[in-house]
Amino acid sequence: MEFQLWWTGKTAFKYLEDGIHDYKSRVGKMCRFTIHEFKGTKSIKNPELIMEMEENDMYKKLQKNDYVILLDEKGKKFTSQNFATEISRLQTLSNPRVTFVIGGAYGFSEKFKKNANYLLSFSDFTMSHQLIRLVFMEQLYRAFTIINNKPYHND
Structure with a gap:
């Protein structure tokens, strides 16, 4: 089982890049995890x-049995505890990869959303x-x- 995080465009700020790198290193000690950065337009x-162009690039890299979760403000919301339960559930799937996708500045088309397994939101x-x-x-x-x-x- 591999977890992936995909996004479009370079991370613009060093402080974000540093934080992402730190957490990627930590997460990588607990599971197979990769980040893929698609070229922006x-x-x-x-x-x-x-x-359309961003999504076409992603469609080319998606594999047939990837479990795809799009980060979208209208998606399911979890508490941290419930998100941990969801990650545990995802680890039991027969899919070899769980791919979380962050859209670009304009988000995702309705077509792309419909092709995902579900939408996930971290905040209103x-x-x-x-x-x-x-x-x-x-x-x-x-x-x-x-x-x-x-x-x-801490609870």
């Missing part, structure tokens, strides 16, 4: 075309596609510490 001004707030990368990494690490009874999460 800055020269185009049409949001629908940008989403709208977060930038840059910031949610770090928030996701921290929550994934927190989930694995809960699963493995490591000291990090």
